[in-house]
Amino acid sequence: MNYEYLFNIIHDKDRVRFGKNIEEKYLSDGLKRVKGVADILVFPLTTEEVSDVMKFAYENNISVTPRGAGTGLVGATISTTCGIILDLSLMNKIVELDEDNLTITVEPGILLKNLQAYVEERELFYPPDPGEKDASIGGNISTNAGGMRAVKYGVTRDYVRGLEVVLANGDIMNLGGKVIKDSSGLDLKDLIIGSEGTLAIVTKAILKLIPKPKKSISALISFESLHKGIDAVIKIIKKNANPTAIEFVEKDVIQNAEKYLNLKFPDIKGQAFLLLTFDGDEELEIESNYNKVREVTLESGAIDFILLNKKEDIDRTWQIRGALVTAIEAVSEQEPIDIVVPINKTADFISYTKVAEKKFGIKIKSFGHAGDGNVHLCVIRDGMEEEEWNEKSHLLLKALYNKGKELQGLPSGEHGIGLNKKPYFLEVTDRVNIEYMRKIKKVFDEKGILNPNKLYE
Amino acid sequence: MNYEYLFNIIHDKDRVRFGKNIEEKYLSDGLKRVKGVADILVFPLTTEEVSDVMKFAYENNISVTPRGAGTGLVGATISTTCGIILDLSLMNKIVELDEDNLTITVEPGILLKNLQAYVEERELFYPPDPGEKDASIGGNISTNAGGMRAVKYGVTRDYVRGLEVVLANGDIMNLGGKVIKDSSGLDLKDLIIGSEGTLAIVTKAILKLIPKPKKSISALISFESLHKGIDAVIKIIKKNANPTAIEFVEKDVIQNAEKYLNLKFPDIKGQAFLLLTFDGDEELEIESNYNKVREVTLESGAIDFILLNKKEDIDRTWQIRGALVTAIEAVSEQEPIDIVVPINKTADFISYTKVAEKKFGIKIKSFGHAGDGNVHLCVIRDGMEEEEWNEKSHLLLKALYNKGKELQGLPSGEHGIGLNKKPYFLEVTDRVNIEYMRKIKKVFDEKGILNPNKLYE
Missing domain, CATH: 3.30.70.2740 (Alpha-Beta Plaits)
Incomplete structure (x- = not known):
């Protein structure tokens, strides 16, 4: 294949890399285990460039694997065939902050941490909070990323108001918008969200924001066994205490992370822990909520309930929570x-x-x-x-x-699901569901050039 | 077409009606304007019956128009071709209330008012609250119904955890479930929600519930013009006051409804009104929220702010709000x-x-x-x-x-969109979006037998 034509689309030579010049990190993902193959790596800067690359790929039957920050954990961004890697990390601009409609329009390459910092400086809040803050928003949308705050606030899907996407044939499609409600035809937007780059390439997203909660505190609750802790969770939820996050972890996992980070977890007896946060504008509301939780967990056999209201204690404890996987991987x-x-x-x-x-x-x-x-x-x-x-x-x-x-x-x-979980996904998913996913794939990408071999394929 | 075969599927003769025996109400919808045509009307009782009817229709190329309570306003349930009307109103059972996972599994024919009453008796809450309480849940799902409480709680889509649907060829498909998060393949569930019966027939739904808020109060705010009232809305939202509903209405529309119902709206000066509700478990939280709203609306030119905290005042005021359309239609x-x-x-x-x-x-x-x-x-x-x-x-x-x-x-x-808005929908929607909706329609219904001629077709 003669890829020279791509220089007519991507004029800047720095943004095109061939074969051996492709650094290893672009051939892998967050797990750094599987190494893919590719002929060429391009870094588009605009929707038009993405569209033109796709038109070229479509006409020439070349596979295209889109990627963002490369922090995925399932191999969805690993190029499995020769062809093009389309890296969207340079499309990382904030297009518009709309403070009236509480939306922010961004390019897909912006990192979650940068988006969060930008809006929080302005007393606004983007609630989805996956553990990996170096992920790109495009990646978050493509996996429908969840995270810690999903209990109260929901997941990425719940914050995507509108999308601009480039289709396999290079066509550009706009879905949703700044409107809040939508009963206007088939919901193509939600079909793209979570499709891991197999149906279209996200080139712009309109995200919902909320006013930033003024206060946030955490609570750590200990139990003699994980089972007892998990049993308490349903009781917490039924109490309508509106926690932002409810995480569980066992002592040995914490100890491993303490050692790794050389940080100390709060001093609390027990073998298993629930770590909660509560946020809101009113001290009294938060207090009422954590008191409900204190009462119901102590009733159901918790050993101890500690409130973390100093910023340094909260940060340290969540830093340890955030490092659990990395600490395990270090070993x-x-x-x-x-x-x-x-x-x-x-x-x-x-x-x-x-x-x-x-x-x-x-x-x-x-x-x-x-x-x-x-x-x-x-x-x-x-x-x-x-x-x-x-x-x-x-x-x-x-x-x-x-x-x-x-x-x-x-x-x-x-x-x-990506590449890594595909065999298990296919094993536990009804055949009829897989059949319709494959048929829909054909609608969007009849040549099978967009992120091939992933998920349901 | 020989429909006698249907008696092998629907054994009860009362649940099959032919031609002239089809009452007019089954040929129309909530607007009672357009009158459709149909050969036969059937009332299935089970998913299997729905599946068998669809298999028969599929084999014989017969169109099928599904309907619920018939309260739709866009003609989506009006049968436009000879064929079968599939009325799901007898499939109206509550299958399971799961108080641990806070879900309720229902058949599609259950009416919104009955579902709401059932869960509220048990201190649980189904937040979506479209004006039409005699609508069926299947209908609500098919239109992604919204309603008054969407400001705080979202729309029907946000409360559908899982669906069982029957496809055009009679196959049964299960989507989602009782799980809260889902990043497992293409989101077929959200594609069905809002598709107005053009892709599949909903035969069961797993809905998310929340604990019932213990308190609810309303506030009525008056302005000298609608413009001033609407301008205040953005300020309210930015204040993070978490209102459940924010409705607007002008004086003459209220007066018309007062006359129609022979009920009195609260005594308040002004030409335009905002009607809000606040709910929650804590008096203090609600108070803090409405005080934020009081402050910001009076600052931005509201004439008056009245708190409605007596049940009879709240009920009467919302009854008038609920009757605005009916009162107009009476004239x-x-x-x-x-x-x-x-x-x-x-x-x-x-x-x-x-x-x-x-x-x-x-x-x-x-x-x-x-x-x-x-x-x-x-x-x-x-x-x-x-x-x-x-x-x-x-x-x-x-x-x-x-x-x-x-x-x-x-x-x-x-x-x-249904039938009535189709020409306008087609006019204002990008061609590429319509094209993909039609292609997806073909995936689900290649013979075009399911609710033909609607929306994007």
């Missing part, structure tokens, strides 16, 4: 899983992981979003030989995904 | 419009309706959901001769929809 390769189950099945699912650990002889660490049944598992290699690891971990993962299904769960709550 | 035929614009364009849009009234010589009454830019217009016939009305109202509607588009709005915020 061993791990396979991240984010199966989601109905909240009242969370404890059953975690219990099963203890059974599975023994059965398959592989360690599993669990923690995550107790407030929405989104359990994060780290399946830990711990130096196991490659062949044994591949075989055993595959069987273990298969068992975990099937258990998730048995408990009426779904394979991914926020990371997406 | 004249009207064309209901629910164009949605960005909140800060609401005043511009309403101003344009005043210009359009004069230009086209047709009266327009406006009121609606100020908190989300969803303006309800009643375009009033007022005894105009049919030919003149058809011609003039069409030109007026075309102008209104184009103005909505110019203001970055969409044709429908909550009623849907």
